[in-house]
Amino acid sequence: MEDNLIPAARPVTAYRDQPPALIRATDDASAVRIWLERYHRSPNTFRAYEREAHRFLGWAHMQGLAMGQITVEDANNYLRWLANPPQGIIGKKKRRGTDDWRPLNKPLSEKSLSHSRTILATLYRFMCDANYLTGNPFALVERIVVPKEPMERYLEKDLWQHLQDYLSDVLPTEPGVTQAHAERCGWIFTFLYHTGFRISELAGAKMGDFRQREGKWWLRVLGKGKKIDFVPVTDLLFVALGRYRISQGLSPLPSFAEETPVVGRVSKPQAPVTAQAIHKVIKQVFARFGAHLESQGQAALAQHVVRMSAHWMRHTTASHQLAEGVPFLHVSKNLRHGKPDTTMIYTHVERDQRHDAMRGFGKKPTA
Structure with missing residues (x-):
């Protein structure tokens, strides 16, 4: 993953106490890269997880927050941001590091929001298991229940x-x-x-x-x-x-x-x-x-x-x-x-x- 995909946040030592972490990560960006490496044999999963991690850490960077400082309230705010993004970040998707970063081409649907929440809960669970973080805020936000609609995307x-x-x-x-x-x-x-x-x-x-x-x-x-x-x-x-x-x-x-x-x-x-x-x-x-x-x-x-x-x-x-x-x-x-x-x-x-x-x-x- 390119260095500019995920902005470096404040070092883990700013918010982590003992026990020692099980990964050699100096900041959130390197910790996420280690997490993503688990999925390198599944290209589609890797791309989806990389996209969500990049988008989330980009948002956290704008808020001045590191991963360990994200609360349940912050997690809910992020999901609301995905559902109702400001016009300035909507457009043809462009990676962070450019002058006109565009993480979304449209507001996310309930199904996409549920998928984002699941990915981020998975990310935080890994970080907790690795003793890099001490809590999983996305495991505590309200689950987004998406009704199963009959399939309409097929050729008659x-x-x-x-x-x-x-x-x-x-x-x-x-x-x-x-x-x-x-x-x-x-x-x-x-x-x-x-x-x-x-x-x-x-x-x-x-x-x-x-x-x-x-x-x-x-x-x-x-x-x-x-x-x-x-x-x-x-x-x-x-x-x-x-x-x-x-x-x-x-x-x-x-x-x-x-x-x-x-x-x-x-x-x-x-x-x-x-x-x-x-x-x-x-x-x-x-x-x-x-x-x-x-x-x-x-x-x-x-x-x-x-x-x-x-x-x-x-x-x-x-x-x-x-x-x-x-x-x-x-x-x-x-x-x-x-x-x-x-x-x-x-x-x-x-x-x-x-x-x-x-x-x-x-x-x-x-x-």
Whole structure:
């Protein structure tokens, strides 16, 4: 982490008594760097925690406070600051150290506030366990309870079919799009739809992760918390896998422990790509698809599509699996949710089925 990410605060000796600390930190900035080092193997977690720590210590620096001087009242003030930030700090995010530091591009929602509180409580708990601090103010602030809203960020069946047709028939004819790029785009969307992978999981997936057991194909996945699991390979994904591999000059089926990335570079399929690169490709496809819809006179739908991101595909496959009658527990395991309650956000499927069942209620029977 760069030195200017977190401002140095007053030394720990200004507010810490015995017992001696278990970390060699001379100030808050170095203590936070030690904490962040615990997450270096999880890039997404590291970035989220680094962003929150930078934002919080930037605020504390403006208040003239060190971490050990933060009270419960201060913690509440910080959360209120995130919910209603002054206009001067809202804008395109810029790191501290610049003349126009912008830690927020908009006020945080209740869900984001809850996430911020959880991260900071985790940070303070580490500092207390390390004897660097003696209390955790964020563990004492009121918990922010966020209602679980039904998931709305998914592609409806007709729209998903329209997108598939676009990927196979229209995208290869778009200006500046090569056949190889179009094939890779189609493979990315097919893979995400049939597996429910996160893009970070896709970026780390190898062809050797496709495994056959007792005549059934499975896909090994290294998920959150470095947990290894297996996802069933659908018949359609299996066909798409063979077709994509042949287009890349590979054999139809992967070999055991094959290191070829599931998604590689267009010009060099053996070279892996980052999650950020995959996300960019997906956003570009949605942008092109939106422009295509607008050219067909579907401006409202086009505006909806261009707001979509990679995670919509994970929500889409979950919604479609439930709609097609895949048991709730199977869907939960396919998505590798730590708690079945997480899968409950897809209750819109049951809601739609309930609406269909009630449409004819009260009508007089036809003769």
